[in-house]
Amino acid sequence: MRSILLVDDSGEDLDIALRALRRANLSLEVRTARDGDEALAALHLRGDPPDRNLRLPRVIFLDVRMPRIDGFDVLRALRSAPHTRSIPVVMVSTSAWPEDVRRAYELGANSYLVKRFDREDPGAFIAEAARYWVELNSVPKAG
Numbered sequence: 420m421r422s423i424l425l426v427d428d429s430g431e432d433l434d435i436a437l438r439a440l441r442r443a444n445l446s447l448e449v450r451t452a453r454d455g456d457e458a459l460a461a462l463h464l465r466g467d468p469p470d471r472n473l474r475l476p477r478v479i480f481l482d483v484r485m486p487r488i489d490g491f492d493v494l495r496a497l498r499s500a501p502h503t504r505s506i507p508v509v510m511v512s513t514s515a516w517p518e519d520v521r522r523a524y525e526l527g528a529n530s531y532l533v534k535r536f537d538r539e540d541p542g543a544f545i546a547e548a549a550r551y552w553v554e555l556n557s558v559p560k561a562g
Contacts, residue, residue, distance in 0.1 A: 421446070458493050
């Protein structure tokens with residue numbers, strides 16, 4: 420089964436995203452990490468060699484602003500490791516500041532989403548983006 424990884428230090432934002440993904444009825448496994456350190460550990464980017472059976476996510480939704488290890492640092496680690504270099508990364512932030520957007524793309528982000536509050540369908544922007552990356556986007560066949 421295809422999977423995605425949501426990385427956000429806000430439990431409320433994670434809950435909203437998870438509910439939106441369930442409502443969207445996407446056929447995928449959703450894994451979460453509550454900070455940059457958890458994300459690095461889940462993706463075997465903490466110095467330990469990746470397990471050959473490690474199932475990598477189809478896409479990573481990565482919060483920009485997190486304590487200790489922010490999204491930019493996680494993105495830098497993702498792009499420097501051979502086993503995670505090609506995973507699409509969608510940066511997600513409350514910031515629409517042009518410098519943050521520019522920096523994300525310079526570090527190798529594939530997309531940048533500004534968090535939106537939609538009273539009618541909370542978190543729908545995450546579900547729409549996940550649908551694109553999991554169902555619509557074509558990726559090269561492995562090996």
